[in-house]
Amino acid sequence: MVTKIMSWFDERLPITATIERHLTKYPAPINMNIWYLAGFLLIVVLVIQLISGIWLLMSYEPTAEGAFASIQYIMRDVEYGWMIRYMHTTGASAFFALIYLHMFRGMMYGSYQKPRELLWVIGWFTYLLLCMLGFTGYVLPWGQMSFWAAQVIMSLFGSIPFFGEELLTWIRGDYLISGITLNRLFALHVVLLPLALIVVIFVHILALHEVGSNNPDGVDVKKFKDEDGVPLDTKPFFPYDIVHDLYAVGVFLIFFCFIMFFYPDGGGYVIEYVNYEAADNLKTPEHIVPSWYYTPYYAMLRAITFPLFGLSAKFLGFVVMAAGIAIFVALPWLDRSPVKSIRYKGVYSKFFLTLFVISFFVLGYLGSVASTPIRTILAQFFTCTYFAYFLLMPIYSKYEKCNPVPDRVTLS
Ligand code: HEM
Known part of the structure; x- marks a missing residue:
């Protein structure tokens, strides 16, 4: 009965084939x-x-x-x-x-x-x-x-x-x-x-x-x-x-x-x-911090404290913050390595990926606390190391020495 009903549907809509595929x-x-x-x-x-x-x-x-x-x-x-x-x-x-x-x-x-x-x-x-x-x-x-x-x-x-x-x-x-x-x-x-x-x-x-x-x-x-x-x-x-x-x-x-x-x-x-207090447009909270998942980018925004080429620091911070999120999309074209997995990539890829993770966490912390002059310098430094992972990738992924990749998957 069930098979009959299913084949009635399958002849009109590929339900079983889609579920299987x-x-x-x-x-x-x-x-x-x-x-x-x-x-x-x-x-x-x-x-x-x-x-x-x-x-x-x-x-x-x-x-x-x-x-x-x-x-x-x-x-x-x-x-x-x-x-x-x-x-x-x-x-x-x-x-x-x-x-x-x-x-x-x-x-x-x-x-x-x-x-x-x-x-x-x-x-x-x-x-x-x-x-x-x-x-x-x-x-x-x-x-x-x-x-x-x-x-x-x-x-x-x-x-x-x-x-x-x-x-x-x-x-x-x-x-x-x-x-x-x-x-x-x-x-x-x-x-x-x-x-x-x-x-x-x-x-x-x-x-x-x-x-x-x-x-x-x-x-x-x-x-x-x-x-x-x-x-x-x-x-x-x-x-x-x-x-x-x-x-x-x-x-x-x-x-x-x-x-x-x-x-x-x-x-x-x-x-x-x-946020347990109702919105009050006459009273600014002491520290305005975003949710933890945006703090690395908030730290980038605050890291830019100087105007450049007639553009305000705020606008430049906005650009850097947006670039920090947008740059992920370019990864497929930045990576020139013949090897996919970090297991077989060379030492530079490993180094820069580790640096990226450290930068992400440090920026995350810096974005969640009030800024001080020393924290701003740290945020500027780690913003640079964050972007270094991406922007230097075409160079280090191309020239580093990779390890041989097996033909078939390995099981530990
Ligand atoms: C709500 C958001 C998302 C959902 C529900 C989702 C769901 C999935 C699922 C179910 C898989 C297959 C299982 C797995 O490989 O873990 C997958 C694979 C994948 N996803 Fe996502 N994903 C999301 C966001 C993203 C984002 C933000 C990226 C990258 C920027 C991404 C990149 C990939 C890639 C590259 C694969 C294949 C990975 C592999 O085969 O090694 N996904 N996703």
């Missing part, structure tokens, strides 16, 4: 490791965010007068409202933690190299959308930090020469940040950006399945196939890969629930304490 029979390299779990977990977090977001939406009020109070209402009066809100705030941090791990995996194993350039670029778009989602969502509770973060970030557009001020007014929809601004950020956060994110993630997975997964050795698993044309060094996603993914989901949810139930503000990192 993109899910159950997808050939996953046998040497995938723990770094390959983040992609699946990102999809889990996306679902958590969509569900908790829709629930929050049922009681949230997107007006300057009512937003802050509606969050208090959700926290205190709505049944399990506190849980839904903490789920959403924890989910936001988890999303970024996972996306950084996911991107770093790609950088380690050269997953952006041919033929996965487009897959990488599409992935980068998801990151960009996530940054916008994070920012627009952060403003919605209309607390002190929401308001002033919006003020700082939006004013950056005002620093653009010639038309900055007009652009800023157009973006805000008002001459200062107001309920109108809140309302449009709300529209972006709940409709346009999630929709775009879902579409781009869908295309990301399609692109992945077109070229196939890379692996920690960075070798082409399609080179050696069995008599049925199945690559020898792969296994079907179901059941061999999904068991790992589901196990990872279990472990991840334990951590997630721990934060959600016992440590929801994450020491001020998941929810900033200043």
Whole structure:
């Protein structure tokens, strides 16, 4: 009966073939490791965010007068409202933690190299959308930090020469940040950006399945196939890969629930304490800091303290910050190495990748604390080392001595 119903559908829509191609029979390299779990977990977090977001939406009020109070209402009066809100705030941090791990995996194993350039670029778009989602969502509770973060970030557009001020007014929809601004950020956060994110993630997975997964050795698993044309060094996603993914989901949810139930503000990192105060446009908080996942870029913004060629320091900082996010997209064309994985790349690649990680963390710290002259110098130094990883890559990846790459994947 079931087979009959299924074949009725399959004759009209390739359901079984699609499920087999993109899910159950997808050939996953046998040497995938723990770094390959983040992609699946990102999809889990996306679902958590969509569900908790829709629930929050049922009681949230997107007006300057009512937003802050509606969050208090959700926290205190709505049944399990506190849980839904903490789920959403924890989910936001988890999303970024996972996306950084996911991107770093790609950088380690050269997953952006041919033929996965487009897959990488599409992935980068998801990151960009996530940054916008994070920012627009952060403003919605209309607390002190929401308001002033919006003020700082939006004013950056005002620093653009010639038309900055007009652009800023157009973006805000008002001459200062107001309920109108809140309302449009709300529209972006709940409709346009999630929709775009879902579409781009869908295309990301399609692109992945077109070229196939890379692996920690960075070798082409399609080179050696069995008599049925199945690559020898792969296994079907179901059941061999999904068991790992589901196990990872279990472990991840334990951590997630721990934060959600016992440590929801994450020491001020998941929810900033200043945001427990309602927005007040007459009182600037002592230190305006963004969420932890933007702090490396915030440190870059503040690192530029001098005007140059008639351009203001603020505008130059904005450019450097934007470049810090944008430069990832150029990686496939900056890397000239004949080898994909860091396992077989030369000593310079290893050095610069380590330097990148150190720079990212130090900048992350510097962006989360108040700036002092010495911290500004440190931020300038680590901004340079951050960019050195990317900008010197065409040289060091081309001329360094790499180790021989095996023909087939290795298993430890
Ligand atoms: C919400 C955002 C994202 C989701 C849901 C997502 C999902 C996935 C999934 C499920 C996989 C296959 C499993 C795995 O290899 O981990 C994957 C692979 C991949 N993703 Fe993403 N991804 C996202 C963002 C990104 C970003 C920001 C980048 C890079 C800038 C990226 C680059 C890649 C690459 C290169 C692969 C193939 C890796 C390999 O085979 O070694 N993804 N992604």
